[in-house]
Amino acid sequence: xxxxxxxxxxxxxxxxxxxxxxxxxxxxxxxxxxxxxxxxxxxxxxxxxxxxxxxxxxxxxxxxxxxxxxxxxxxxxxxxxxxxxxxxxxxxxxxxxxxxxxxxxxxxxxxxxxxxxxxxxxxxxxxxxxxxxxxxxxxxxxxxxxx
Amino acid sequence: xxxxxxxxxxxxxxxxxxxxxxxxxxxxxxxxxxxxxxxxxxxxxxxxxxxxxxxxxxxxxxxxxxxxxxxxxxxxxxxxxx
Numbered sequence: 594x595x596x597x598x599x600x601x602x603x604x605x606x607x608x609x610x611x612x613x614x615x616x617x618x619x620x621x622x623x624x625x626x627x628x629x630x631x632x633x634x635x636x637x638x639x640x641x642x643x644x645x646x647x648x649x650x651x652x653x654x655x656x657x658x659x660x661x662x663x664x665x666x667x668x669x670x671x672x673x674x675x676x677x678x679x680x681x682x683x684x685x686x687x688x689x690x691x692x693x694x695x696x697x698x699x700x701x702x703x704x705x706x707x708x709x710x711x712x713x714x715x716x717x718x719x720x721x722x723x724x725x726x727x728x729x730x731x732x733x734x735x736x737x738x739x740x
Numbered sequence: 741x742x743x744x745x746x747x748x749x750x751x752x753x754x755x756x757x758x759x760x761x762x763x764x765x766x767x768x769x770x771x772x773x774x775x776x777x778x779x780x781x782x783x784x785x786x787x788x789x790x791x792x793x794x795x796x797x798x799x800x801x802x803x804x805x806x807x808x809x810x811x812x813x814x815x816x817x818x819x820x821x822x
Contacts (some may be wrong), residue, residue, distance in 0.1 A: 623786065627822055630802035635799055641804070643747055645745070645747060645795075645798070645814060645816070647798055648795060648798035648814070651798055652798075652800075673821065685821075685822065694802065705822060708821045708822040709819075709820070709821055709822035710819055710820075710821070711748070711800070712817060712819060712821040712822070713763065713795070713814075713816065713819055713821070713822075714819055714820060714822075715747055715748035715816065715819065716820045716821075717748070720751055726748050726749050726817065726820075727820045728817075728818075728820070729817070729818035729820050734818070
C-alpha cells in the first residue's frame with residue numbers, strides 16, 4: 594500500500610498501470626479520481642488546500658490499513674494533493690485491488706468517505722468576489738455511519 | 741511546553757499557525773478556557789466549540805481529552821478533504 598500527500602500533479606494512467614503490475618491474484622481494481630469542480634456561478638479562480646503536515650499521512654495510512662484488513666485487499670493506493678489547484682485539476686485518487694469487485698468497490702467508497710471528513714485537509718475557494726473556506730457537509734459526516 | 745497549532749479559519753482568526761505555550765491545563769477544555777482568558781482573538785475563535793475539532797498528538801479526540809504529557813494540540817474546523 595502507498596499513501597502520498599503531495600503538491601505535484603500525478604498521471605493517473607501511469608499510477609494505475611504500476612498499481613496493477615504483478616498482481617496476478619487480483620481480479621478487480623476500483624479507482625476514483627477527485628477533480629476541482631467550479632461553483633454554480635463559474636466564478637472559481639482557484640482552490641487552496643491546506644493540510645496538517647505530519648498528521649495527514651498518518652491519518653490516511655490508518656484508514657488504508659483498516660480498509661486492507663476489513664476487505665482483505667491485495668493492495669490500496671491514495672494520492673492526495675494540497676496547495677493551489679485550478680478548476681479541472683485532479684485533487685486526489687484512490688485505488689483498491691481485491692480478488693472480487695465487491696470488496697474493491699466497498700473499500701474504495703469507505704476510503705472516500707473517510708478522506709472527505711477525517712483526513713486533515715481544508716479547502717479554501719478563491720472567487721472573483723473574495724474567498725471562503727468550504728464548509729463540511731452534514732451528509733459527509735452521516736456517510737461514515739454506514740461503515 | 742506544548743505546541744498549539746491552528747488551521748484554516750481558526751489560524752486566520754488567531755493570526756498565527758502555531759505557538760509554544762507553557763500551560764498547567766490538564767485537559768483540552770481547560771486549555772481552551774485559558775486561551776480565551778488571554779485575548780479577544782481567542783475568545784472569537786473559540787466562541788462556538790461545536791464548529792471546531794481538536795487533535796492531541798495528531799489523533800482526533802474530544803474536548804474533554806486529557807493533555808498529560810502531550811507535545812501537540814491542534815484546533816481546526818471540520819475537515820474537507822477528498
